[in-house]
Amino acid sequence: MNSLYASIYNCFLRLKATIVGDNCYRIYSQLDCEQWLNHDEIQALQLRRFRNILKNAAVNSPYYRKKLSDLKVSYRDIQSINDIHQIPLLTRSELQSHFREILCENAGNVYADSSGGSTGQPVNFYHDSSYIRYANAVNLLFYKWMDIEPGMKTAAFWGADREFNELSMNEKFWYMHTRVRLYNFFNVTEASLLKFLQNMSNYKPAYIYGYASALKMAAEYINNSELSFNISPKAIRSSAEILFKSQRHEIETAFNAPLFNFYGSREINNLGSECEYHKGMHIFSSGRLMEIVDKKGNPVPDGENGFIVVTDLTNMNFPFIRYMNGDMGVIDKNQCTCGRGYPLLKEITGRAAEILCINGKYVHGEFFTHLFYGMPEVRQFQVIQETDNQIRIRIVAINRDIDIEGIEKKIETQINGKIQIQIEYVDNIAPLKSGKYQLIINNTL
Numbered sequence: 334m335n336s337l338y339a340s341i342y343n344c345f346l347r348l349k350a351t352i353v354g355d356n357c358y359r360i361y362s363q364l365d366c367e368q369w370l371n372h373d374e375i376q377a378l379q380l381r382r383f384r385n386i387l388k389n390a391a392v393n394s395p396y397y398r399k400k401l402s403d404l405k406v407s408y409r410d411i412q413s414i415n416d417i418h419q420i421p422l423l424t425r426s427e428l429q430s431h432f433r434e435i436l437c438e439n440a441g442n443v444y445a446d447s448s449g450g451s452t453g454q455p456v457n458f459y460h461d462s463s464y465i466r467y468a469n470a471v472n473l474l475f476y477k478w479m480d481i482e483p484g485m486k487t488a489a490f491w492g493a494d495r496e497f498n499e500l501s502m503n504e505k506f507w508y509m510h511t512r513v514r515l516y517n518f519f520n521v522t523e524a525s526l527l528k529f530l531q532n533m534s535n536y537k538p539a540y541i542y543g544y545a546s547a548l549k550m551a552a553e554y555i556n557n558s559e560l561s562f563n564i565s566p567k568a569i570r571s572s573a574e575i576l577f578k579s580q581r582h583e584i585e586t587a588f589n590a591p592l593f594n595f596y597g598s599r600e601i602n603n604l605g606s607e608c609e610y611h612k613g614m615h616i617f618s619s620g621r622l623m624e625i626v627d628k629k630g631n632p633v634p635d636g637e638n639g640f641i642v643v644t645d646l647t648n649m650n651f652p653f654i655r656y657m658n659g660d661m662g663v664i665d666k667n668q669c670t671c672g673r674g675y676p677l678l679k680e681i682t683g684r685a686a687e688i689l690c691i692n693g694k695y696v697h698g699e700f701f702t703h704l705f706y707g708m709p710e711v712r713q714f715q716v717i718q719e720t721d722n723q724i725r726i727r728i729v730a731i732n733r734d735i736d737i738e739g740i741e742k743k744i745e746t747q748i749n750g751k752i753q754i755q756i757e758y759v760d761n762i763a764p765l766k767s768g769k770y771q772l773i774i775n776n777t778l
């Protein structure tokens with residue numbers, strides 16, 4: 334039944350794409366071939382796409398027009414992948430200050446978005462239609478790697494600002510026809526976790542995705558419970574956080590299914606994922622050019638830890654060129670057993686959306702990143718938990734015109750109780766020794 338619905342659903346999606354002229358399936362077929370290209374062929378393709386993005390940015394993006402003209406660098410100077418180091422890095426601070434000038438003047442339909450990120454430094458940006466089509470095509474490819482079809486019953490262990498019954502009709506319709514059932518892990522108790530698992534036992538999802546910590550929390554409950562749950566998906570996807578080896582073991586044992594680690598960010602999604610061999614995450618190199626650099630921006634050799642820098646080769650209208658997203662990682666020197674040419678990201682070593690435990694309730698660090706979405710006056714923030722019912726929020730702000738009462742209210746609604754919240758305006762928040770900013774510090778552990 335799961336497969337029958339999914340097959341009909343996929344026929345409908347293809348038909349709809351043909352009618353509205355969406356070429357996502359054409360891009361998907363292209364990716365399906367490109368994933369098997371060898372290293373040199375992939376680099377040649379990336380170089381061509383990088384030059385296109387740069388050429389367009391130099392003409393149409395006020396930020397890059399000035400930057401490239403000051404540096405006297407043109408897309409013609411980029412003759413090999415090594416030449417891209419002539420283009421300066423785009424840091425989160427630069428993005429915060431210049432996001433309006435980065436947008437191309439001739440941009441057609443673009444969609445504004447913002448992100449708190451795991452670094453606690455909120456940024457605003459835009460996505461265009463080709464970015465979205467590429468993202469959809471990569472999703473199809475990734476589903477194929479997991480042997481899942483869109484439309485199969487899905488359980489999402491996710492964080493949401495609103496419960497299902499508070500969603501708009503359109504949103505509810507989306508969850509229903511995609512057959513995604515949302516389990517809100519922003520704020521869970523033992524009782525609500527048991528309810529989720531019982532509900533899931535009846536629903537029988539073929540696919541589960543969620544935050545690593547949320548998956549682990551559910552898995553731990555199942556593994557330590559005397560109750561039995563009838564949840565046996567074909568695949569599980571973990572994303573948005575570092576996945577630790579012990580977590581993988583716990584999750585795979587509880588659900589008796591393979592876990593696929595996935596890496597993406599709100600600014601540039603679909604960065605990498607594990608294939609069926611689980612040797613590391615293949616970087617989706619057709620649309621993402623990833624580098625690892627040191628603190629000064631110099632490339633580090635494969636196999637060494639450094640800062641992740643990404644160029645989005647799909648978003649022509651809001652050029653993300655050599656964007657340092659705040660994460661750290663290691664690229665593997667070795668090839669994967671599957672034979673795909675997309676290089677492997679061995680591990681993400683720095684990504685710190687962590688969990689607070691307030692009055693016995695877990696609040697995911699990601700909740701705070703959502704809290705500051707769409708508040709451009711907040712440049713940076715950090716949440717420190719001092720005691721069980723006391724948190725301190727440090728804010729670097731452009732001005733103090735911030736709805737503190739509103740923030741406090743949302744937190745108290747989230748934890749369903751009272752908590753002492755201290756707001757501290759600071760001039761800056763120092764990074765950790767590694768250079769990574771820590772969004773959540775839990776001093777009660």
Ligand SMILES: [Zn+2]
Pocket residue numbers: 608609610611612615669670671672673
């Ligand atoms: Zn592979």
